[in-house]
Each structure stands twice: as structure tokens, then as C-alpha cells.
Amino acid sequence: MATAITVNNLSKSFGAVRAVDEVSFTVEPGAVTAFLGPNGAGKTTTLRMILGLVAPTAGTAMIGRTPYIQLTSPITKVGAVLEATAFHPGLSARAHLDVLRTAAGLAPARVDLVLDQVDLTRAADRKIGGFSLGMRQRLAIASALLGDPEILILDEPANGLDPRGIAWLRGFLRAYAHEGRAVLVSTHVLAEIERIAGRALIISAGRLVRQAELTPDSTDLENLYLEATR
């Protein structure tokens, strides 16, 4: 697959706040790309622009060569989990996924497949209202996987996951990228993302301040981050 995401001179202002300021980068398939930066740096706003949820003040964000909102089958191209997703508490995990699956016109078998992928099969028929934070996070990821997307965009995916969940997520994202898909993960947990990311994008006060390839013997990510965001 060619370049998965191309962000070109992307800017967004909210009144006087320049949340994202002429940011350009690409996200390539076959690797996990870490999207890092201090609180309020502009990570979520950038991800929202990539997903067509926020209109840029200037610049472009493309999925392949197409803006997200013009994709013919977005669910099969991009799966995304942004912040805590709202679920209907009275639905079971399976029913929730089936609503999404039906709306997207996907095969019924996808529901069991994604439940299995996120290790939620045993809880599939329980009401979401009784789910822990980690279970909700897994369900949100399952929802993002329904269309078997080529690109996965996750905002703080380890939130609420217990140690086993974090280990599971690490293995899952690594395998997803190894299949030749693109994974873009916004996170503050540097020690964790360092274990799986091939590349880091560091944003600070709306500006892209550093792009780095991460290899096992490259500079420690925390040092790189602290230096780039000082």
C-alpha cells in the first residue's frame, strides 16, 4: 500500500487559539507511528481533522489520495477510536457491534471476528452498562475493526486497560502493523509506545517539532520527547 495518511500544512484555529499550526507529515503502512506531545499540543485536533470531524482552517489531510469525507467506503479504510466512546448501556457488546455492522452493510460474521480479536467473546452478551473501562476500550477498538480497515487511528488506547490488556494491545498493534497496515497512536505513555513504534511524530504548541525513526538502538524516546518539547 502507498502512503496511508498525508497531512499537508494543516492548521486549525479556535478563535485566538492556534491549536494546529502548519503541520505536515505522512503515516506509512507496515508500522506503528507514535503521535506525541504535551497536553493541549493539538494531537486530538489533528486526528479529528484527518477523520473529517473538524474542518481545517488551512491545509489538507488525505487518506491515500482522498479526503476522509470523500471516501466511498470509509469503514474499510480507516478505523478510529477517539476518546471515550458513548455506548448505549442497555445493549450487549454483540448488539452494539451488530448495529454498526448492519449500518455499514458488512457481513454478519464480522461481529464474532472482531469480538474474538479484542478478546471480548466471553462478555459478548453482557450489557455494556456493566462493562469496566478496559472492556469499553476493547469494545471501542472492536467497533473500529469492523470494516477490517487498512488504517487504524487510536487516541490514548491504553486508557483503562489493566497490565494484561496493555500487553494484549501491544501484541495486537504490532501484529496489525506487521500485516502491512498503518497504525497511528496518540499517547503519553512513552515507555509503552517505544516498544512497538517504528516512528515518532512530536507536536508541541500546534507545531510539528520532531519526526524520528525509532530503532532498538536509537535515542531513548523520553529524552527525544523532553528535548523536542522543552
Ligand SMILES: Nc1ncnc2c1ncn2[C@@H]1O[C@H](COP(=O)(O)OP(=O)(O)OP(=O)(O)O)[C@@H](O)[C@H]1O
Ligand atoms: N472545540 C474546541 N474549541 C476551542 N478550543 C479547542 C477545541 N478543541 C481543542 N481546542 C484547543 O486546541 C488546543 C489543542 O487541543 P487538543 O485537544 O488537540 O490537544 P491534545 O494534544 O490532544 O491534548 P491532550 O494530550 O491533553 O489530549 C488546546 O488549546 C485546546 O484547548
